[in-house]
Amino acid sequence: MNEIRPIRAKSGTNQEGTSAHNRRVMIDALRLNGHLSRAELARATALTKQAVSNIVDELENDGLVASLAAVRKGRGQPSTPYRLVPEGAFAIGLQIDRHVTRTVAVDLIGTVLTRKDAKLPAGGPEVGVEAILSLIDKTRQELAAIAPESRDRLVGLGVAMPGPFGIDSDADDPWMMAAWQSFPLLERLSAGTALDVRLQNDAAAAATAEKLVGAAHGLDHALCVYLGYGLGAGLILDGELYRGAHGNAGEIGMILCRPRGGTDDRRTPLEHRISIASLCDILEIDPADPNLYGRIDAAAALQDSRLADWVEDAAYELQATIQILETVFDPQTIILCGGMPPGLARLLMDVLHPLLPSIAERRQRSAPRLQLGFTDPWAVAIGAAAEPISRTFDPRFSAILKTRSAGSP
Structure with a gap:
């Protein structure tokens, strides 16, 4: 039988x-x-x-x-x-970060066909958007050379950049990219590319990548903790990416906390202490350094005490964050991912264990409580490219219920 x-x-x-x-x-x-x-x-x-x-x-x-x-x-x-059929559809993903912009083109099953990057020029979004449109055009030309059918089967452009969106912030705040957030970015990109353009934050994009081709593939309940320049979380709930009322769900980097073991009682956002930006500040490295990953991994290999202290602090805070996320959302697994060097990610994973006790501790588990996902500079761009594929082809329960939350697109 x-x-x-x-x-x-x-x-x-x-x-x-x-x-x-x-x-x-x-x-x-x-x-x-x-x-x-x-x-x-x-x-x-x-x-x-x-x-x-x-x-x-x-x-x-x-x-x-x-x-x-x-x-x-x-x-x-x-x-x-x-x-x-992989050639049945194609999409382009765009990441806009503080110092660099990246593009990725994928097919229907998420295979990366071409990718390009460029330094984000000075002069703000008015200058930067022209460089971005040029990069997208080069990506489309390269994609068409690889897959000529992509000219008629390009389903959209996904854009990812740091959030949160739509909140008041200091124009000079390096964490917020305030000038870009107040700029009519989607309108300019849509007009310049003639594509359907959607925006999500970088943590949500990383989660989209994990859902399409990564550790969350096939899972209905997974949380992605994204550690990059800042800190965020992408929430996959009931098989769909949860964005919240204003697209800011998962902004865990904005959680206010006190430093461990210090005498300063002031509360500061978690990502000001647990992020690649905070590590760069401690190691005295320019976040725009083209060899940023190499320098951080070199510090890890040399067992730099400053990096070791940062890892201990990061693990302490992330253990509590993971325990809270498990308690609130009851996921199948939590995935640590983001724009960080692989060596640093492995070191952080080691120090994170053992995890704090939580409701996630069960004898019968199909996935570990915490696992490592994508940890490379292209993770967000891949997730941005996965978004139009997901938007076009993934099931949406609202399509059956014929309901839509207020303010949803």
């Missing part, structure tokens, strides 16, 4: 008027499982065989799925598995 393999998928609905949601459910199931037959898709999504056949035919005609060689299992009729 053949063993039925477990299949990860969301449920579709056989009610009328939900074909768009069912298409997304089918694409999501193929993304999670690699390839599935029509019978397996019907079983996993709770759709009728006829509905599955109709949608598969439609997706195949649209160039989004393709059939593989028939497979015979046991004595029954051979079944034909289907897979996503």
Whole structure:
């Protein structure tokens, strides 16, 4: 007797008027499982065989799925598995950081096809946006040379930059990029590229990358703690990225806290002490240094006492943060990721253990309480590129409920 393999998928609905949601459910199931037959898709999504056949035919005609060689299992009729066509869709991601801008182009399954970066020029957003548009144009040209079909199958431009958004801040605050936040960035990018453009903060973008091709792939409840120039969290709840009422959900770097073991009682934002920016200040390194990662990893290899003290402080604060996040959200796992050197990430992971006791301590776990995700300079740009793919093809429960929260796009 053949063993039925477990299949990860969301449920579709056989009610009328939900074909768009069912298409997304089918694409999501193929993304999670690699390839599935029509019978397996019907079983996993709770759709009728006829509905599955109709949608598969439609997706195949649209160039989004393709059939593989028939497979015979046991004595029954051979079944034909289907897979996503990587060239079915493409997207571009843009990261705008304080000193650099990066672009990434991906296909439907999240494979990075080309990436480019440039120093963000002085002169503020009016000058910077021209450099960014030039970088996007070069990325599109390079993508078209690699995949000519991308000219007609580019689904959007995802943009990621530091948050929080829409709050009052000092124009000279280096943490906020206030000039960029008050600049009509999306309008300029949309006009300059003729693409659908959406914005998210860098922690949310990192979580999107983990969901599409990283440690959160296939998980419905995962939190990504993003440690870069600042500190934030991306929240994947019920399989969808949770943004909050104003797009600022997960801004844990803004939590006010007191220094450990000090005499100063003033409360300061957590990211002023636990971030790459704070580490650069301690190590006397310019955050704009092109060899920033190399210099930090060199300090880690030499067991620089200043870096060791920073790691101890960071671990102390992050242990409490992780325990709070587990208590509030009850995730399957928490993923440490971000724009930090791999050597520093591994050192921090070592010092973080053992974690504080929490409700996440259970004998039967399918994933560790804490694991390491993407830790490279391109993580945010990859997540930004994943956002248009997710927005276009991932299931949205609001599509079934036909409800929408106030102020949502």
